[in-house]
Amino acid sequence: MQPTNRSSRILLPVKLWFIYFSLILTLGFAYVPTGTFPGVPDWVALVLAFWCIREPLRIGMGAGFVFGLLVDIGQGAAMGQHALAYVVVAYLAGRFARRLMWFPLLQQALHVLPMLLAAQLLMVTVRLLAGAEFPGWLYFLSSFTSVLLWAPMSFLLLLPQYQPVERDDNRPI
Amino acid sequence: MSLVGHQPPPIFKRGPAPLARLMLLVCICLTLLVADLKFRYLEVLRQGLSVATYPLQMAAAKPADFVRNASHYFATLIQVQLDNADLRRQQLGSGERLLRFEQLEQENQQLRGLLEMSQRVGVRSVAAEILYNAPDPFSRKVILDRGAQEGVEPGLAVVDAKGVIGQVTRVYPIQSEVTLLTDRNQAIPVQVLRNGLRGVLFGSGQGRLELRFVIASADIQPGDRLVTSGLDGVFLPGLPVAEVAAVDREAEAFARIVCEPLAGIERSVQVLVLGRAELPPPLPQAAPAEKAEAP
Numbered sequence: 001m002q003p004t005n006r007s008s009r010i011l012l013p014v015k016l017w018f019i020y021f022s023l024i025l026t027l028g029f030a031y032v033p034t035g036t037f038p039g040v041p042d043w044v045a046l047v048l049a050f051w052c053i054r055e056p057l058r059i060g061m062g063a064g065f066v067f068g069l070l071v072d073i074g075q076g077a078a079m080g081q082h083a084l085a086y087v088v089v090a091y092l093a094g095r096f097a098r099r100l101m102w103f104p105l106l107q108q109a110l111h112v113l114p115m116l117l118a119a120q121l122l123m124v125t126v127r128l129l130a131g132a133e134f135p136g137w138l139y140f141l142s143s144f145t146s147v148l149l150w151a152p153m154s155f156l157l158l159l160p161q162y163q164p165v166e167r168d169d170n171r172p173i
Numbered sequence: 174m175s176l177v178g179h180q181p182p183p184i185f186k187r188g189p190a191p192l193a194r195l196m197l198l199v200c201i202c203l204t205l206l207v208a209d210l211k212f213r214y215l216e217v218l219r220q221g222l223s224v225a226t227y228p229l230q231m232a233a234a235k236p237a238d239f240v241r242n243a244s245h246y247f248a249t250l251i252q253v254q255l256d257n258a259d260l261r262r263q264q265l266g267s268g269e270r271l272l273r274f275e276q277l278e279q280e281n282q283q284l285r286g287l288l289e290m291s292q293r294v295g296v297r298s299v300a301a302e303i304l305y306n307a308p309d310p311f312s313r314k315v316i317l318d319r320g321a322q323e324g325v326e327p328g329l330a331v332v333d334a335k336g337v338i339g340q341v342t343r344v345y346p347i348q349s350e351v352t353l354l355t356d357r358n359q360a361i362p363v364q365v366l367r368n369g370l371r372g373v374l375f376g377s378g379q380g381r382l383e384l385r386f387v388i389a390s391a392d393i394q395p396g397d398r399l400v401t402s403g404l405d406g407v408f409l410p411g412l413p414v415a416e417v418a419a420v421d422r423e424a425e426a427f428a429r430i431v432c433e434p435l436a437g438i439e440r441s442v443q444v445l446v447l448g449r450a451e452l453p454p455p456l457p458q459a460a461p462a463e464k465a466e467a468p
Contacts, residue, residue: 024229031226031233033316035306061191065198069205073222074230075308076343076350079215080205087202091195127311130210133357133378135310 001054003158004108005101011161018160019051019059023067031074038138041146044071044082045089045119049112050150050157052093053100064090081126085119092118109150116143216343223345237305297448299323301331303441304348313356313376313439315339319446320347328407330447336413336436337361337401338444349446353438354414355380363414364402368392371402374414374432380439382415384430389422399432409447 001011026043034040044067051059068083075082092115093100100108120143128134188194209215223230299319307314319325321344329341331351340359343350352359355376363384364371370391377383387393397417403410415432422428 027226028229028233031230033234033237033305033308035308036310057187061194061198065202068202069222070226073219074226074233076314077309077311078206079209079219080202083205084199084202087195087198091191094191124311126206130206131357132311133313139310 001161003154004104006104009165010163011158012163014055014058014161016058019055020063022047022157023051023063027067027070027074030071036135038136039141039145041149042116042119042142043146044068045086045116046112046146046149046153047157048086049089049093049115050154052090053097053108056094056097059090060094061087061090078127078130081123084126085123088122089115089119105151105154108154109147112150113143113147116146219343227346234304241304297324299325299446301325301349301444301446303351303444307350312358313353314342315351315353317341317349317351317444317446318347320345320349322347325349325446326449329449330401330408330412331444332412332447333436333441333444335441336415336434337408338434338436338438338441340407341446351444354382354434355438361408361414362402362404363399365393365417366398366400371404372399372430374399377431380434381418382432382434384417384432385427387428387430388426389424389428391428393417393420393428393430395419398435407449 001013002009003011023044026047029043048059048064048067052064064086065083068081068086069079071077071082071086072079093112096111100111103111117140120140124134124139189197205215301317301319301323304316304318307316317325317331325341325344327341327344330337331339331341337354339351339353339356340361341349342352353376354361354374355378357376357378359376361374362371363374370387370393372384372387375383375385384393384399395417398413399415399417401408401410401412401414413435415434417430418433419431420428421430
């Protein structure tokens with residue numbers, strides 16, 4: 001694997017435990033009580049989308065479902081609300097994984113934005129149908145702040161896979 | 174089975190197609206949502222799974238605790254002095270009322286004894302502090318720092334110094350979740366203090382309350398105070414709840430009555446979880462048949 005398909009840098013293979021470790025870590029971020037402060041990034045959705053794009057064969061909708069349920073429980077939301085959203089994010093990410101790997105990080109972020117917005121729109125629809133109060137347009141700010149973090153987060157999550165650059169002019173690749 | 178009667182080699186097996194998997198999981202999610210929001214079947218599952226997420230939640234709450242404690246620590250002397258003066262003034266006012274209260278209580282008990290009415294039971298209460306707003310942006314809920322260990326139960330009323338703020342809806346071991354009166358799904362039975370007119374008060378969003386199912390010709394006007402009626406057996410009767418802000422009698426059969434909460438529902442920090450009120454009197458039974466036949 002490379003950081004993106006156009007890059008010439010070869011990465012080490014990803015470790016499966018690191019994928020789940022990063023997801024559990026972001027679950028902890030999602031549990032930080034920020035109240036109704038607008039624009040808090042949806043960490044779990046972001047990291048889930050990242051791994052579903054990088055490693056579509058190792059992680060997918062099942063993980064989205066499980067982590068969504070855990071977020072629902074921790075945040076006191078309706079059971080299945082985040083699960084539904086994350087399953088859809090995982091599906092869309094996996095669906096566009098092959099295409100997205102050809103783009104640089106900033107353009108990847110632009111592709112991820114509609115996925116996160118779709119997830120939020122789904123959650124709003126479900127809760128409004130159940131008779132809840134509309135949380136205001138600032139609710140959707142969270143997707144935009146999440147997407148701003150795409151590039152730095154990609155770098156951080158790929159750090160364990162980078163290997164030192166070898167200055168060996170005779171190496172075949 | 175392929176054409177020549179062989180299974181495909183296992184390296185190509187990837188389970189059901191992504192779209193099929195998506196549909197299956199979406200169906201499961203929708204079932205969960207309906208079961209939770211409509212029928213409330215999943216509280217047991219939620220309690221069970223929350224045991225697993227509990228350590229993570231506790232760890233995640235630490236930064237918030239730290240920020241809150243730090244702001245306490247750096248409270249200025251001037252603020253403390255102002256608070257102190259304010260509290261002294263309030264204590265003077267309430268002290269005088271308390272003096273009379275004891276005497277009134279005595280008198281009330283004697284009168285009730287004379288009337289052979291049931292004594293009102295004293296209720297146990299738990300003082301609690303609001304830790305933070307619940308993160309779910311679709312509802313108006315807060316988290317208290319007292320839970321099942323201190324005897325908080327689902328359904329108990331929560332009040333601040335000025336009136337009712339909400340009801341306990343979920344209880345965790347050392348925390349509990351309170352649904353505020355302004356939540357769209359929260360209702361509370363009330364009566365008008367001036368004339369005893371009864372109604373049910375609902376949250377209507379934007380921090381306001383709405384008194385529903387009161388006929389348009391009812392005797393109610395802006396400025397009326399609403400107190401709990403205690404008919405539900407959950408809230409103690411007579412707790413102040415809200416004040417009528419506007420009455421619109423142009424609506425259909427029922428008047429549209431907008432109310433302002435009296436308590437600092439979205440502001441107060443120190444609250445009291447009140448124990449259960451006495452049970453409502455048993456429903457009147459159908460007249461026994463033999464009595465009708467007797468003489």
